[in-house]
Amino acid sequence: MGGMAGLGRRGVLALGAVTLLAACTAHAKSAGGTKVRTDLEPLERRFAGLGPLSGAHWLGIVLGADSRGSVPGPTDVRLVGTAQLRRGTVAAVTGASQQSFQPAAPTQLPEELAEFVPEDAGWVRSDSFDHDMTAGTYTGAFYLDPGTDTVYFDTTNPSAPAGSGP
Known part of the structure; x- marks a missing residue:
C-alpha cells in the first residue's frame, strides 16, 4: 500500500510538471507564432x-x-x-x-x-x-x-x- 501512495504522489508531480510545461509552451507559441490573418x-x-x-x-x-x-x-x-x-x-x-x-x-x-x-x-x-x-x-x-x-x-x-x- 505504501508503494502505491508514493507512486501516486510521483505521478501527480509528474503530471503537474507536464501541465506546467504545456502551459509555458502554449504561451511562447502564441507570443511568437501568431497566426497571419487574411480576412478583410x-x-x-x-x-x-x-x-x-x-x-x-x-x-x-x-x-x-x-x-x-x-x-x-x-x-x-x-x-x-x-x-x-x-x-x-x-x-x-x-x-x-x-x-x-x-x-x-x-x-x-x-x-x-x-x-x-x-x-x-x-x-x-x-x-x-x-x-x-x-x-x-x-x-x-x-x-x-x-x-x-x-x-x-x-x-x-x-x-x-x-x-x-x-
Whole structure:
C-alpha cells in the first residue's frame, strides 16, 4: 500500500510538471507564432478611408498580456499588416493631398509578415494622413507604396469610426 501512495504522489508531480510545461509552451507559441490573418472585414471597417482592400495579411497581437503583477484591465492590441488598395489609390492619396508624404520605411516588422511586404517598396508616410486615418482616437502609422498600391499599417487599438455600425 505504501508503494502505491508514493507512486501516486510521483505521478501527480509528474503530471503537474507536464501541465506546467504545456502551459509555458502554449504561451511562447502564441507570443511568437501568431497566426497571419487574411480576412478583410475587420480592416475595411477600421480603415474605411483606404477604400476597398484585397490581398491582406495581418496580425492582431495582444500587447502586455504577460506583464507580471498587473491589474487585469483593458488589453492593448497591435493590428499590423499589409493590404492591397484599389489600383491608383496611393497615387490619388499622395498626389491630391496637402499632407506632405515623405519617404519612410516601416519599423518593427513582425517576422510572420516579412514575406508579404513588397521587397522594393518605395514607402511614403505622412503624419497628417495618419491622423486623418485614426481620427486621433488611436495610434497608428500608415505607409503607402505608390508602385504596388500597397498599404502597410501598424496600429494600436484601432477602432471603427463612430456611426459605422456594430
